[in-house]
Amino acid sequence: MQPSKELIFTYFAGQATSVQQKAIGEWLAQSGSRELYFQWLDEWERSFPQYTPDVAHHLEGFRQRLDSPSEIHAPPLWPIETTRQHLWRPGRWVAAASVGLALLAGGWVFRNALFYRTIVTNRYQLRSLELPDGSTVALNSNSNLRIPRLGYGWLSRNVLLTGDAVFSVKHLPDDQPFVVQALDGLAVEVLGTEFSVRSRTDQAEVVLKRGKVNLHYTVADQPEQQLLMKPGDRVTLDGRGALRRHIQADTTQFAEWRYRLFSFNNTPLRDVAHQIQTVFGVTVQLTDPALARRTLTGTIRAGSSDELAEALAELLGLRVSHRDQKLVFSTASETQLTQ
């Protein structure tokens, strides 16, 4: 339904009721409403101007600015060329060399670090990296990936993962397998493909988007078993060592944590908590069961679990506290009681 111009003007002036605002929101969601919206906004601004600037004066300034060529070729704020030259100054090389020496010495002491490169993300970070063989990895927060420095690509392609990651594996001419060692005695052997692995202390999950992977797993001291996955398969391994295979026709929601965008549509807080859990790998606890039933609609882009939690807390009038890797939501009144 298209609102009247009067209603939109009332709305611009901040006098619309929340029901009217909602109606306008729905109207704006329709295609083609945008142009009319801006047409009316323009009319409203012209009818009720905050003030009248000196257009002639500014137009003159605008013309002059367009005429002066110096500004068009204005130097960038941080001149790129000169910083590049700085790198070539001998002082830098000496510094770099000593840092390099220190690193080498450190490497001798920490041999494990010498043989393996470990990429760690804290709870705010997302990282994507390219492995020496051209395969790519997107690493979620609170995760850690260990890659051998020596022999990767010609002896073996074994990596060790704790946390969440999406792998896009390049197939090598010699059919060399790519193996992701997860915890819980689970190993994913890849035959050129795209898939995600979650390897947390209490559960492991593998989702295959394209290609073919072979799972090796051991359950309760039994000999190693294998499972061949097909695209769309999702395999979970829970803390008790039970392996389940689910068939997921829709892989559009594949590893959504990469985009950090959360959309809710009348979503109960319980499910929101679950999403935070899957995306950021932190546990979320709701102290009051009534909380779990409250619902939320909207879209939020949040870079970290903290940011999202803070936003939710403020919206819903909740208190949020952190205990280690755990977010606890409680109602404001409840906290007052405990204090």
Add this chain to the structure above:
Amino acid sequence: MPAPVFAILRPMGPDSDGQVPLVRSQADAPNPMPNDGELFIRNAFNDDPRLGCELLFRQYFAPLCSHVVRYVYNRQLAEDLVADLFYTFYTKELYKQVTGSYRAYLYQAARNRAYNSLRWELGRQEVLPDHLDHPDLDTTQPDRLLQQDELYRALEHAVQQLPAQRQRVFLLSRFEGKSYKEIAQEMGISPKTVENHLLRATSTVRQLLRNQRLISWSLLLITLLF
């Protein structure tokens, strides 16, 4: 709205014969092309972009400033932001990418600039300079419009809530661009008091924005139900 959008929305009928887009856009022209009185300017852009820009400037500079000032509460800043918008519009040839009306584009870009300027003022340096003017904003979710409307109204409300004298000092300083001295003279108070009023007024408005959290998150539309 431009033809391509319509071409997507409308299921291809049996009469469509492949080469429609151009024909279709003309056939649909009266409908999707907004009544924006910009036909003349549009033609000017074809012949001489610079003239087109100047015409747009003449037509929209004042209302755009009036709109931006609702966000930034500073005339000088508003005028600079809008002038800069036109400058980028011309030098980066963004007018070539505008698909809807220039009006919708300019308002949206001006709002984004105002929004980012506010954000910057609050010390969150997450400005996205290059994306600001990008006409892709046509596809912005409608929620964003609502959210931005909400923001300027919240600001207005905050300013209205200030005590009378503080409000006057705030507006004289930010809006009229007057110096402490001038305000002190005009209102018959000491410059120190003026400064004090301003500090408090600014922090009140800031506090409001922080509370609203409209700035830091792109939180779009929220309804809460039990």
